[in-house]
Amino acid sequence: MDFAALHARLAARFGDKLVAVSAEALNPWIVVAPEAIVEVAAAAKDDAAFAFDNLMNLSAVDYPKENPPRIEIVYHLFSYQLRHTLVLKVHVPREQPVVPTVEGVWPAANWHEREVFDLFGVTFTGHSDLRRILLPDDWQGHPLRKDWVDPDFYNGLHVKPPTQMAERVAAGEPLGVGPFDQTPTNRHVE
Amino acid sequence: MSEWLTDLWDGIRTTLIGMRITWRHLFTRSVTLQYPTERWTLPPRSRMRLFMKYEDCIGCGQCVRACPVHCIYIKADRRPADAAPIWAADGTPIKLDVKLFDIDMSLCCYCNLCTYPCPTHCLYMTTEHEFATEDLGKHYYRFAKTDAQFLTTNPKAAAGAVAVAAPGAPQKPEVAG
């Protein structure tokens, strides 16, 4: 089924919940209201016409400069029976982003959502064990947001790389190996 | 009972087959290369250590932009107007006086992205790979020379139409080292 038919069928069932559509993009997507995402997901999975039994990818993108600044949660769905794909999006505010979890529909979402929580700070209500997955548990802040500033220290460890060789040379330290006009021969050979 | 027997027979049979293979490998030649004495020559394209011919550098900074890990640092300012005109090897006039051209090989990720945009092909990767040092400072290469002998005559004009390296495929000049 191509995108238009999919969209029509979805709109028939969830008319008001579909906030926006973009049909001409490379992977056309449908924007769903945050509170309705679970029903739409359940419908996408169980409805025989869709049969989206596989969540290919769940990621988030941070748009601080768009008017109302938002974080987009993107769901890429795929169906093994009917071999077609669909992209659902959810817009959440950047301050306290909260989205109901789709882990019930696709268990694969468990780890994806934990990663989005870890790197973007989007809390997924109803998630079985929402912890940080990639970063240490006591890390402050969510790095993949556009307005992220690297802290200098984390528990006494350098986060920002220490002064690079170039800055030390600029500061006048006599460092580095001098000019050589020929590629220096291998020291071990001779 | 039969399943017990087939298990036993399979176990013995596959063990014997396996043993035959390892036995056969006792007689095939070993492939080890004992490093310091026997040494293998790297193919010409292998990307080991960066080298820059200072005389050809026009200070354009293309390589600085191309480097994904930002490990090339250039400081160049305009040559005074009255200074004698100088040219790079392939005929492009050099307008900037490159005061400082440093590459921090300890940061370099050896991806060879910097050698392609270089207009005069003065920056290229050599096959010299044994430059391990005990002090990280020795991996900070400074290519800027004060006593460089620039070409004062335009090689392109002198030798007529010198075949400039084809713009498309970046043939890397064979390395002297």
Next chain:
Amino acid sequence: MDLVYQLATQLYPAFATWPAWLTVTIAVLISGGILMTLVALGPIVYVYAERKISAFMQDRLGPMRVGPYGLLQTIADTIKLLLKEAIFPRDVEKSLFVLGPCLVVTGAFLALVVLPLGSRLQVVDLNVGLLFVVAASSLSTVGLIMAGWASNNKYSLFGAMRSAAQIVSYEIPEILALLTVVMIVGSLSLQQIVWSQAGGIQNWMLFRYFPLMHVAFAVFCLAGLAECNRTPFDIPEAESELVAGFHTEYSGFFFAMFFMAEYTEMFVISVVASVLFLGGWHAPVPAWQQIGPVGLGPAWLVAKAWALILVMMWLRWTLPRLRVDQLMHVAWKVLLPVALGLTVVIGGLLVIPATRDGFPWDPFCFPITLAAIAVPLLRAAFAARRWQARRDAELAR
């Protein structure tokens, strides 16, 4: 031991007048000491042999740097291990931690006392020699458990538990396999067993009752492999699961002790196997037994033992490792029934007068076995040689 005793009496005639218990202990101590030092040098050779064989089987060279062809590698390793600091992790029970490896080593070396290296070269000819050997090898289990428990580390605890289960459950098939030999010979003393196999290769225990004793030999070797924790039964120190099993926390001298115990145990098991099944110090052909005055007994015995050790190493670099419950399955449901069946059948055969001393076709069967082993190996070896030559020609093209 009696050689030492006569030597002592000639040198120092008053020696005979001392009380009997004193002179016997001295003689045993001297001969035992000589034998122990000789056998203790063995691991140096076996470690080198193992690394070289595993290297050639995997198309690489093995140790080549220390000394010509890496000959001094193991000596360098032992010196390194002896000089390294033996680290005691913080909350480790020091007494058990030290006692563990000692027990393991004593378990391995204790069995040397009864091994018949030559017709008169034996420390003590116990008439219950075989029983003594089996008792000694189960002593090392206690040492393993002590080491595993004392190092206060979950992985070594697992390793210790597994090794306890493994060695205990593999001793039963091993003893039953021994039993068949003892029934045939009628005596537990190792010297008697060797004497009963005198007279050339066809009288070796392995070739009596043609197919049965081969099965007994196989059962004994498999159980012996499990005794000294060699692949495919090296679960107690499974690198990929338990990091290094019971000797995870050991370093320096104690680690060297474990290593030495493992290889000595391998040597003891293969000597016992060759004494029981391959005719001990008898030469395949009686004529080769003596060269002039010099008896070649010990040489033949050590040669057979080394052949068995090579097969153990060969198995190690071919087979993957069994899981713990499969290990128990093999022990209790495969080896044990086979061993039990063997003892019953051979017991019956011994009672029937017709087959009192072997099947009628026994004398013709040993060429079949030798051919069955030698021919495929030689064929594979030459095939590999030819392929290598063809390969070189191809590369030279």
Next chain:
Amino acid sequence: MASPTQATGGFGWQIEDLDTDEMILNMGPQHPSTHGVLRLELRTDGEVVKAARPHIGYLHRCFEKHAENVDYPGVIPYTDRLDYVASMGNSLGYALAVEKLMGIEVAPYVQTIRVLMAELQRIASHAVAIGTYGMDMGAFTPFLHLLRDREKILDLFEWTSGARLLYNYNWIGGVSYDLPDGFARACRDFLDEFERITHPELMDLLIGNKIFVKRTAEIGVLPIEVGIAYDLTGPNLRGSGASYDLRKDEPYCGYETYDFQVCSGQGRYGPVGSCFERNWVRALEMAESVKIVRQALDRIEKMEHTPVQEKCPKRVKPPKGEVYFRTEAPRGQLGFYVVADGAGVNPYRVRVKSPCFTAMGVFHVLAKGMLIADVVALIGSLDIVLGEIDR
């Protein structure tokens, strides 16, 4: 095997009274068989694993944050470092994603080179996968035999691209170097020797071995529905009988013109979807890849050699938009979700959906009730690389 706790107590007590207390065993970040820096927190009762909780993130190098601070071609060296065992596949996936975004269509010659390199990389990656799996089971020799042959592939790669592990060979719109002359003959030599000697030997020495089969054939059985629900892809899913392969169903780079079979588990020694089947599929795939490489080599000889960087744009600035492109990497479906804002030179957002990330997601489901030795077998069969999981 009824686990000890279900045995009836007898004497009237309940089995709970006999329950031993459980032990938390840390198969920690430095463990010989976790294929990288992964910590498994296992609640074990004796040898039986009650619950498993994987902890990842030890090798997190903020790939996605780097990708936002470097220009489009600069991201390729970073993609090489994702799945460092099969880095040709990663850069190919990223390059195709950006090409689809910019609407670039690469010349057939370059497509054939890309297929050739991707399939050679698949053989090398499966060699490491099967080799380390054998080593986890204790068989050390097959690992070294496979590594010896993998070195030959690495020599071919070094000869063409200049590097042995992280190639930076696939560019956006082309490849960095053309094939050196004499490459076809050397590649054919390798393929002949691989097909004649290495592959049959591997089948006899490791995969056919009864102990290996007994260790792997009954454990870690993954039904297809669970595989699809947890989004397992590639050999992990095909081991459970599914015959879904992106190279056949969503062909890219001209894969539809090559003929090869999609291999899936047949349940020879035990239930379909067991650890053995996943490894068995990888072994078959190596043979299939050899066929593809042969066809690619034949095509290259007949094809006219267009310059390889013909379609490489001088400055890569894709129009505003986003794309999600999947390729069949050796470990499964590697998806790149690239968002371009059309303004800057740097990509706005690059998200990598790595097959091992989701394969690890199903670990705690399969690991319940297993022995510790099987946990090692399960990790080996899922063939995870921590560089790709932690990004």
